[in-house]
Amino acid sequence: MNANALVEKQLVAATQIIEQQLDAEIEKLESLDADDLDAIRRERLAAMKERQQKKQEWISNGHGEYSELCDEKEFFETTKKSENVVCHFYRDQFIRCKIVDKHLNVLARKHIETKFCKINAEKAPFLTERLSIRVLPTLCLVKNGKTKDYIVGFTDLGNTDEFTTETLEWRIGRSAVIEYTGDLLCPPASKPGIKVDIKKKKTIRGGRRGDSDDSDSD
Template identity: 45%
Template sequence: MSNSLMGNMLVESVMEKALKDKMKEQQAKQQEEERRRAARRQYEEEDEDDCDDEDLKEMLKKMREQRAKELQEAMLKKNKGFGEYREIVEEEFLPSVTKSEFSVVHFFHRDFERCKIMDKHLQAISQQHPETKFYCLNAEKSPFFVGKLQIQVLPTVCLFVNGVLKNRIVGFEEMGGKDTFETGTLAHILLRYGMIKVRKGSNDDNSSDEDK
């Protein structure tokens, strides 16, 4: 059996196991979250049933809204690595892209100016979209995955959903072929591919914070 075939089988085996583990983890989290939501609903309904005063009802409503906000903030903090853009090494590649639903991986070269431009835009987008993991991978130090994914042009940005490659952004062609494209242009492309969500408060697909 050739080394290439063995390598392919190893990757497929690891990916399959990681995806199964991910599904089990998501199911457990979903069940736990449903249990918590049911408990909160019961608690809130009991509060309202026992309350006849309108001012007190309003106060309880504000308390529930505050609890919901605190829960959301806690969930964001718990999801370590979301809302940031960081470099990974080749050994981290599979664990990184299979542990998140949405992953964006920039294959770069340290001496390429366009890779530095891509870094700048992905850094800005990552801070605005904690629903997606953003990584960069040094192509020189990652020969196996450069070959496996057939990376031929840098920068190349690979877009993964549950560890499966769905699309890729090669060079700057989709951004008009110019180095001076705006962050919002790249964000709109990621949005079109379903890798990020529309931010609340935006008037259109491109947030005003992503236009520079």
């Protein structure tokens, strides 16, 4: 059997399996009685109510807007109140920090499930030392009170100031601190000439060392 015939045979077999699965699912749905349907409706209604309650809780915690934290104490309070936090460490004089601000303003409104905030690195010396932040801008991605990942500068975003909001959204989504519905293995289409490399996600184990000096340039 040649290679083409083998591939065709495998495709036919895969199609048959999918059809069998669909037939079984249709048969299962057709066999549901009124009580089963009522139970499904109740489960969906309960899930909708739970989601609505979560939305109200998120809004009360300042989700849905991109806000500034006053000090380090507020950072710790925020990470305790919100399950998912994206915190931008910035300096006023850095142009690239303003670029990040623009994108995070958009994402904060889109992903109400996550708290988007920023803190002036000069007002947070303890945090910047503890988290080993050496490059600005740096995004600290926190889940359940623990730092899960960092986005340092624009290296993961195509090494350009012209990255899209969708690219940043995808990169944050790879750390599971937002509800990302796209393909995590494939970055969204970037502007012509911009290439985004997919790197294996790292597990954070304490602080990071060896980064370059605190700067907004590569």
